[in-house]
Amino acid sequence: MKVKVLVTPKATVLDPQGAAVRDAMQHLGMPEVNSVRIGKYLEIEVDDKTPNLDSRLNDLCRDLLSNPVIEDYEVVK
């Protein structure tokens, strides 16, 4: 099974990379772009016959794949 994890900076955390890309997009003819936030996208191949997969995956999303102080995550199957 392929699991997709999206990690995004929390709304309260400044994302200077996103701001730079927003500026570039505006500069390149899209002044209507209001904001860009840059996060991470992970594709994880996992054996889905293992027990407690969801909770174990969520634990690792919280502890390793994201830092809850600055990021949110979402698991998409």
Added chain:
Amino acid sequence: MKFAVIQFPGSNCDQDCLAAVNGISGVSAEYVWHKTTSLDGFDAIVLPGGFSYGDYLRCGAIARFSPIMASVVEAARNGTLVIGTCNGFQVLCEIGLLPGALVRNRGLHFICDMVTMRVEVADSAFTHGCPQGSLLRLPIAHGEGCYVADEATLRELNERHQVILRYATPHGRIDPSANPNGSAENIAGICNREGNVFGLMPHPDRACEARLGSADGRKIFESMIETIGSSRVRAA
């Protein structure tokens, strides 16, 4: 008195930290490989700067799971002095020994510069050799040194006097012009509530001799040594 300098794959200030400590008489430093699991016999722990695990995922995110880190946490809980410089600070935040996190510099640039910071707490275990309000000149070299924490955490850090160093102008003023990376409230270094774990983005290890442009970093290591010495006297 013995300091441990933890080496992760990708650490690159381990030699600077070792030389900084060994340059002070009466102390010695030894490397401890990250796969080791014991820190017995060490009086203090140094997490050096660098790019542990290539900074993959987030700075310090993978290093915090290294086998040695369980012993670092245990030693910290038992009151051993722990200092993390640069990447070491990032690891300490990732593992939760220090609050907050370090993110990409506001200006996106990797900054390599000599900067001034003000000592905000003079009686800490790491700065009691420096009068309150005194200025230190230390080098910084980082791409992800912007300190962030939520409002409640910042309030608590201030109330409990855990902000040890703030970036300052050469005249000692704390203002945005002196903030190299966008850190909240110009924060350059903080300690934990108990006061025995200290993380800072600047490199005291690279400023322990006048010929390196500043010897101010030595004051931090000397303060640690004094703290350990006086606690031994108390214990005896």
